[in-house]
Amino acid sequence: MARQTGAATSRLSRVARLRSWTSHHISCIKESLTRLLKTPLASLLTMAVLAMALALPGSLYMLTQNMIALSGHWQTDTQISLYLHEDSGDLAAESIALDLRQDKRLVRVQFMSRDQALDEFREMTDFDEALDKLAHNPLPPVILIYPRNDLAAEALTRLIEELAAIPQVELAQLDLEWIKRLNGILGIIQRSLLVVVGLLAIAVILVVGNTIRLEIENRRDEIVVTRLFGATHAFIRRPFLYDGIWFGLLGGLLACILIYTALWALDAPVVRLIELYNSSFQPIYPDISFIVTLTLFGTLLGYLGAWSAVSQHLYKIEPE
Amino acid sequence: MLHFLNVGKRYTNGHEALRNVSLNIKRGELVFLSGHSGAGKSTLLKLIPILERPTQGSIILDGANIVRMKKRYIPLLRRNIGMVFQDHYLLFDRPVINNVMLPLEISGMDHRECRKRAQAALDKVGLLNKQNHDPITLSTGEQQRVGIARAVVNRPPILLADEPTGNLDPKLSQEIMNLLGEFNSVGVTAIIATHDIQLARRMRRRIVILHQGKLLETSIVDAAPGTGHG
Numbered sequence: 313m314a315r316q317t318g319a320a321t322s323r324l325s326r327v328a329r330l331r332s333w334t335s336h337h338i339s340c341i342k343e344s345l346t347r348l349l350k351t352p353l354a355s356l357l358t359m360a361v362l363a364m365a366l367a368l369p370g371s372l373y374m375l376t377q378n379m380i381a382l383s384g385h386w387q388t389d390t391q392i393s394l395y396l397h398e399d400s401g402d403l404a405a406e407s408i409a410l411d412l413r414q415d416k417r418l419v420r421v422q423f424m425s426r427d428q429a430l431d432e433f434r435e436m437t438d439f440d441e442a443l444d445k446l447a448h449n450p451l452p453p454v455i456l457i458y459p460r461n462d463l464a465a466e467a468l469t470r471l472i473e474e475l476a477a478i479p480q481v482e483l484a485q486l487d488l489e490w491i492k493r494l495n496g497i498l499g500i501i502q503r504s505l506l507v508v509v510g511l512l513a514i515a516v517i518l519v520v521g522n523t524i525r526l527e528i529e530n531r532r533d534e535i536v537v538t539r540l541f542g543a544t545h546a547f548i549r550r551p552f553l554y555d556g557i558w559f560g561l562l563g564g565l566l567a568c569i570l571i572y573t574a575l576w577a578l579d580a581p582v583v584r585l586i587e588l589y590n591s592s593f594q595p596i597y598p599d600i601s602f603i604v605t606l607t608l609f610g611t612l613l614g615y616l617g618a619w620s621a622v623s624q625h626l627y628k629i630e631p632e
Numbered sequence: 633m634l635h636f637l638n639v640g641k642r643y644t645n646g647h648e649a650l651r652n653v654s655l656n657i658k659r660g661e662l663v664f665l666s667g668h669s670g671a672g673k674s675t676l677l678k679l680i681p682i683l684e685r686p687t688q689g690s691i692i693l694d695g696a697n698i699v700r701m702k703k704r705y706i707p708l709l710r711r712n713i714g715m716v717f718q719d720h721y722l723l724f725d726r727p728v729i730n731n732v733m734l735p736l737e738i739s740g741m742d743h744r745e746c747r748k749r750a751q752a753a754l755d756k757v758g759l760l761n762k763q764n765h766d767p768i769t770l771s772t773g774e775q776q777r778v779g780i781a782r783a784v785v786n787r788p789p790i791l792l793a794d795e796p797t798g799n800l801d802p803k804l805s806q807e808i809m810n811l812l813g814e815f816n817s818v819g820v821t822a823i824i825a826t827h828d829i830q831l832a833r834r835m836r837r838r839i840v841i842l843h844q845g846k847l848l849e850t851s852i853v854d855a856a857p858g859t860g861h862g
């Protein structure tokens with residue numbers, strides 16, 4: 313009987329404890345936010361620093377995403393140049409072009425006679441006088457080939473091999489060099505992104521840690537009194553951890569706004585630039601998963617910052 | 633209920649604040665701890681909620697030796713001990729009622745229940761009408777009474793008061809002592825440290841005198857009825 317009562321009481325108290333634990337969390341969340349809003353300028357400054365620290369890697373990431381999308385976009389405009397033997401005439405070249413037009417893998421086949429090739433060369437270079445001195449046109453005819461966009465890399469390679477095997481063809485050149493270079497640059501940016509993220513994450517933790525440290529100093533009396541009346545460590549550190557969480561969360565959201573604004577400001581000039589290249593690229597904006605990720609990342613860093621401050625400074629405060 | 637057995641306290645700077653103190657305090661008793669300044673009164677009180685640990689001897693509270701109590705149990709111990717201080721330690725950033733509610737919030741009580749009990753405690757010290765005032769606007773005596781309300785709000789079995797009248801004039805001091813006596817008469821074991829031995833004598837309760845860290849005498853002066861000694 314006594315044991316039964318005891319069990320009932322302990323079960324009851326466990327429920328009651330859970331309820332009070334939950335309600336303390338909720339009140340900490342509310343009070344923490346209220347506290348931040350009570351000193352709006354100081355809070356905003358801290359959050360602005362966090363936002364900038366988060367926006368930097370965030371916008372770098374968005375930049376690489378846009379560049380990846382852009383390079384993919386251009387990769388689809390692949391072009392193959394077929395340079396024929398020097399001694400092959402325009403006629404032979406035209407008949408090859410005619411054959412190629414039957415090929416289902418190709419979208420467009422453009423024939424460029426020796427004269428046209430020379431004109432283009434003149435236009436692109438300053439060798440006018442030198443070319444005039446030549447007895448005859450040194451350039452071979454060129455066939456420009458645009459394969460279908462959905463051609464897999466393998467099929468593309470096979471196509472080039474076939475083209476190179478045509479007897480009159482001297483060289484079949486795929487214009488992919490610059491894309492390789494772009495991908496190389498992207499790789500470097502992505503790798504440095506990791507370093508930037510790491511460094512700025514530390515910066516965020518330090519900023520939040522310092523803010524919380526000041527907050528702990530400000531509330532020293534309260535900490536001492538709550539400790540005197542039997543508050544646990546968990547109880548005492550809870551409001552400070554929520555401070556950190558709020559800072560991180562709001563800082564992360566602010567960072568998203570900054571990135572969005574920056575992209576929006578760049579949108580028009582970038583689109584105009586890309587249009588020069590005859591492309592219809594649409595810049596990628598932060599989507600919901602990016603916003604959620606960045607905000608959660610900020611929140612996590614805020615929490616860690618608060619945790620570091622709490623574990624360094626809170627336990628030192630003891631009642632005398 | 634509370635036994636000190638050969639308790640010694642040497643501070644880290646080498647100063648011996650308590651030497652070989654043995655003392656028994658019964659449930660429901662009101663004990664005055666007196667002696668000159670620096671005699672070790674505060675030190676003795678601090679050992680009970682483990683604000684300091686003794687360097688010698690043992691302290692048995694409700695049958696358990698608290699001297700080696702693990703750190704994580706200390707909060708639970710303190711919830712059973714009400715404390716009143718000379719510098720009352722009120723928080724000036726919140727109204728009176730919230731100061732009194734604090735121990736209840738710490739113990740995880742429902743907010744509405746906290747408020748009700750805090751109001752009851754304020755009523756007992758005669759300050760219910762000032763529950764929404766800022767503590768800074770209260771007189772020193774009133775602040776001390778708020779401190780007492782806060783100490784008793786969760787109905788602890790033990791009440792410790794360290795120089796609760798230190799900053800008060802004789803009339804207010806007497807009032808505070810009477811108030812503490814009232815809480816004792818409803819069953820709370822109380823230990824009150826004061827250097828004012830005359831005031832302690834007037835209360836006609838047991839007085840324990842400390843002198844340079846040693847227990848000099850423990851005398852019962854005309855114990856009033858209902859103190860539960862013996």
Ligand SMILES: Nc1ncnc2c1ncn2[C@@H]1O[C@H](COP(=O)(O)OP(=O)(O)O)[C@@H](O)[C@H]1O
Pocket residue numbers: 643644645647648649667668669670671672673674675676
């Ligand atoms: N934290 C401390 N470190 C070193 N010495 C202390 C400390 N606290 C108190 N003392 C010394 O211990 C002695 C007793 O102090 P205390 O218990 O405060 O006396 P009381 O309360 O009777 O005036 C005093 O000499 C005081 O200087």
Ligand SMILES: [Mg+2]
Pocket residue numbers: 673674675794795
């Ligand atoms: Mg003292």
